[in-house]
Amino acid sequence: MAKSLSDLHCSVARSLDVIGERWTMLVLRDAFNGLTKFDEFAESLPIARNILAARLKTLVDHEVHTRALYQEHPPRYEYRLTPKGAGLYPVLIGLFNWGDEFLAGESGPPVRFNHRNCEAPDAEDAARPESVVVCGGCGEPLGPRDVRRAGRGAPNRSR
Amino acid sequence: MAKSLSDLHCSVARSLDVIGERWTMLVLRDAFNGLTKFDEFAESLPIARNILAARLKTLVDHEVHTRALYQEHPPRYEYRLTPKGAGLYPVLIGLFNWGDEFLAGESGPPVRFNHRNCEAPDAEDAARPESVVVCGGCGEPLGPRDVRRAGRGAPNRSR
Numbered sequence: 001m002a003k004s005l006s007d008l009h010c011s012v013a014r015s016l017d018v019i020g021e022r023w024t025m026l027v028l029r030d031a032f033n034g035l036t037k038f039d040e041f042a043e044s045l046p047i048a049r050n051i052l053a054a055r056l057k058t059l060v061d062h063e064v065h066t067r068a069l070y071q072e073h074p075p076r077y078e079y080r081l082t083p084k085g086a087g088l089y090p091v092l093i094g095l096f097n098w099g100d101e102f103l104a105g106e107s108g109p110p111v112r113f114n115h116r117n118c119e120a121p122d123a124e125d126a127a128r129p130e131s132v133v134v135c136g137g138c139g140e141p142l143g144p145r146d147v148r149r150a151g152r153g154a155p156n157r158s159r
Numbered sequence: 160m161a162k163s164l165s166d167l168h169c170s171v172a173r174s175l176d177v178i179g180e181r182w183t184m185l186v187l188r189d190a191f192n193g194l195t196k197f198d199e200f201a202e203s204l205p206i207a208r209n210i211l212a213a214r215l216k217t218l219v220d221h222e223v224h225t226r227a228l229y230q231e232h233p234p235r236y237e238y239r240l241t242p243k244g245a246g247l248y249p250v251l252i253g254l255f256n257w258g259d260e261f262l263a264g265e266s267g268p269p270v271r272f273n274h275r276n277c278e279a280p281d282a283e284d285a286a287r288p289e290s291v292v293v294c295g296g297c298g299e300p301l302g303p304r305d306v307r308r309a310g311r312g313a314p315n316r317s318r
Binding site for chain 1: 164166167168169170171172173174175177179181184185188191192205243245246247248249250251252253254255256257258259260261262263268269270271272273274275276277278279285286287288289290291292293294295296297299301302303305306307308309
């Protein structure tokens with residue numbers, strides 16, 4: 001039995017090995033919302049400071065965030081998303097969309113975001129960010145039945 | 160302190176409360192790959208059968224999967240994605256893309272998928288499914304700086 005997700009020969013498992021720990025995606029949510037300082041994350045997230053520090057350390061170790069001293073006495077650090085971290089935006093928005101659509105209940109989505117400069121008519125409600133799956137070749141929207149396993153990829157029972 | 164992610168007033172947190180447990184996204188990966196039977200998931204995933212059963216039960220409880228008897232003696236069940244479950248495809252592909260792009264190392268992505276009927280020229284390599292964030296109003300690609308918090312949403316420190 002594999003002890004770790006990263007032992008699996010699978011990009012989904014490897015991604016989860018970096019960002020799949022409890023609270024990590026909420027640290028990323030706050031980072032995409034513009035938070036950078038340890039104390040800002042600590043105020044936003046209802047978790048112990050040592051847990052937050054451990055999650056941020058993992059993200060820095062994996063180059064999802066950079067960490068830089070912004071004040072020397074006492075030492076204070078800020079955390080900024082790298083391009084690798086920014087690459088997680090579709091995952092975050094996918095989770096956000098799904099919660100909005102299927103888990104919001106009668107009171108509706110808790111928080112709304114809009115495309116800042118949307119020029120579509122009547123866009124106020126429609127202009128939300130949406131994570132969609134498209135083909136990198138032709139740009140068509142894709143569902144799971146539109147794709148097939150392609151040539152490459154080592155044989156492994158963990159797909 | 161919130162004990163549970165679902166206590167947070169946030170669609171991302173609510174989504175993670177359903178699918179954020181270890182191994183759950185890999186159950187979903189296999190479901191999107193067409194697996195339906197308990198024994199198929201058990202063969203694919205290197206986890207104990209009781210853990211797998213618990214993850215599937217959570218998914219059925221949250222109507223991500225349906226569960227149906229397909230054999231009576233001995234009783235055997237199959238699990239199928241609901242439309243709510245299908246709504247997680249962008250999250251899965253986002254994790255898949257990120258692992259391919261940033262975690263694959265020198266040997267390259269472990270498994271490749273292509274758009275089955277892509278008509279773009281030279282599409283063999285390019286025709287992979289990609290999760291992208293677009294505006295639901297105008298269709299433009301969006302990054303985190305292109306969105307702003309909109310009118311609705313209860314005040315809460317957990318964004």
